[in-house]
Amino acid sequence: xxxxxxxxxxxxxxxxxxxxxxxxxxxxxxxxxxxxxxxxxxxxxxxxxxxxxxxxxxxxxxxxxxxxxxxxxxxxxxxxxxxxxxxxxxxxx
Ligand SMILES: [Zn+2]
Numbered sequence: 001x002x003x004x005x006x007x008x009x010x011x012x013x014x015x016x017x018x019x020x021x022x023x024x025x026x027x028x029x030x031x032x033x034x035x036x037x038x039x040x041x042x043x044x045x046x047x048x049x050x051x052x053x054x055x056x057x058x059x060x061x062x063x064x065x066x067x068x069x070x071x072x073x074x075x076x077x078x079x080x081x082x083x084x085x086x087x088x089x090x091x092x093x
Contacts, residue, residue: 011040020056021046 011029018025019041027043037050049057 014039019043019046020048 011031013026014028014030015026017028017030017039019027021041022044024041024043027041028039029042030037030039032038038047039050039056040047047058051057
């Protein structure tokens with residue numbers, strides 16, 4: 001039950017956290033790098049980073065990305081157009 005000062009950079013398990021990749025509970029560890037929280041799942045090896053908004057940013061690139069411009073999610077709008085068929089069958093007279 002001894003808490004060392006090392007803990008501030010050590011990985012700590014997040015109690016109750018569920019891995020977004022393998023859905024295992026209590027397998028996620030968390031640590032800070034340069035004030036940026038990172039997470040890692042010890043069960044499946046999934047890692048991600050949390051951005052300023054606390055959103056998960058999967059770290060697949062392997063490169064250091066310090067500048068992340070907050071981009072609003074592009075709203076995908078599906079437009080459906082109906083073209084009335086000009087060759088509609090007219091009732092024969
Ligand atoms: Zn996992």
